[in-house]
Amino acid sequence: MKGRRREALAGGMMNAGGVLRWGAVVERPAPPTARALHAHLRALKEHGFDAAPTPVHLGTDGREQLTFIPGEVALPPFPSWMMTPTALRSVGVLLRRLHEAAAAVPVDTSVEWPRDLADPQGGTMLCHNDVCPENVVFRDGRAAALIDFDLAAPGRPLWDVAMTARYWVPMLDPASAAALYTVGSDACTRLRILADGYRLARRERAELPAVIEQATETCRAFVADRVAHGDPVYVDALAERGGWERWDRIQAWLVAHRDMFTAALTE
Structure with a gap:
């Protein structure tokens, strides 16, 4: 991801300020269940649900990388x-x-x-x-x-x-x-x-x-x-x-x- 511009994304209440986008990849704090969640997300895709991020990498630094999903996300006050x-x-x-x-x-x-x-x-x-x-x-x-x-x-x-x-x-x-x-x-x-x-x-x-x-x-x-x-x-x-x-x-x-x-x- 070197050379790509880093963009801070508006995280939710629990991840505010910790979500970054690098091109097609989002980097964010990994939850304690990240390893199992990554396996679950891959399994969902295998069963036809393609409307969730795809895991890319789980680091040893407590952060994970997932594919970025383009679109609009509503933030309060909700539009x-x-x-x-x-x-x-x-x-x-x-x-x-x-x-x-x-x-x-x-x-x-x-x-x-x-x-x-x-x-x-x-x-x-x-x-x-x-x-x-x-x-x-x-x-x-x-x-x-x-x-x-x-x-x-x-x-x-x-x-x-x-x-x-x-x-x-x-x-x-x-x-x-x-x-x-x-x-x-x-x-x-x-x-x-x-x-x-x-x-x-x-x-x-x-x-x-x-x-x-x-x-x-x-x-x-x-x-x-x-x-x-x-x-x-x-x-x-x-x-x-x-x-x-x-x-x-x-x-x-x-x-x-x-x-x-x-x-x-x-x-």
């Missing part, structure tokens, strides 16, 4: 183009493609997969667990690829759908959503669009609202752990976004509207 029904449906379609390939790839049970955002019930398929806007690459208004598999862990496909819904519907009370999203949204309609794009089965549609509540509790615990350890990124984000009162408000809003979400998904 209106990522809130279109077409964009939302495409996220569901892309997640379904990932799961269909991942279902055919055995999970390496010798690996200590991260529990941060993992499905408490576990599972036999490796879920992404962090399909937030910053981890979806768009082209021509549609989701084209997924990046950043650092928090991948075994779980149920429905758990991944619930986690994705939290960010993309978004499953937030109106005040919380307005702080991050530039366009207002009808949560019921958008939840149905995501489920339709994913082709979610009727039984799982009925279960989804409760799993979203569970996923929200897991996300809160994730933030609480980071704050307790003094992580300045999460300490600042918690303060800027309304503290624990915001999390209480979100959870209460989800519970209060559970029946409405279930009806929107199943009727």
Whole structure:
């Protein structure tokens, strides 16, 4: 990569400032599970899922290299183009493609997969667990690829759908959503669009609202752990976004509207 201009890319909250691009290659901090993740990403490609980075190199310096995927990635405050029904449906379609390939790839049970955002019930398929806007690459208004598999862990496909819904519907009370999203949204309609794009089965549609509540509790615990350890990124984000009162408000809003979400998904 000598002679190529280095470009700093906007990483997510956990990798801010640490992601570099060298031409067709991205260099970034490697997660503890990098070796197993590289094998998993190669296996996904062998099973037809070409919408993820291809591993290039895993160094001994704690960094990894992956292929760069061109396109647009939404960063907060999230732009209106990522809130279109077409964009939302495409996220569901892309997640379904990932799961269909991942279902055919055995999970390496010798690996200590991260529990941060993992499905408490576990599972036999490796879920992404962090399909937030910053981890979806768009082209021509549609989701084209997924990046950043650092928090991948075994779980149920429905758990991944619930986690994705939290960010993309978004499953937030109106005040919380307005702080991050530039366009207002009808949560019921958008939840149905995501489920339709994913082709979610009727039984799982009925279960989804409760799993979203569970996923929200897991996300809160994730933030609480980071704050307790003094992580300045999460300490600042918690303060800027309304503290624990915001999390209480979100959870209460989800519970209060559970029946409405279930009806929107199943009727």
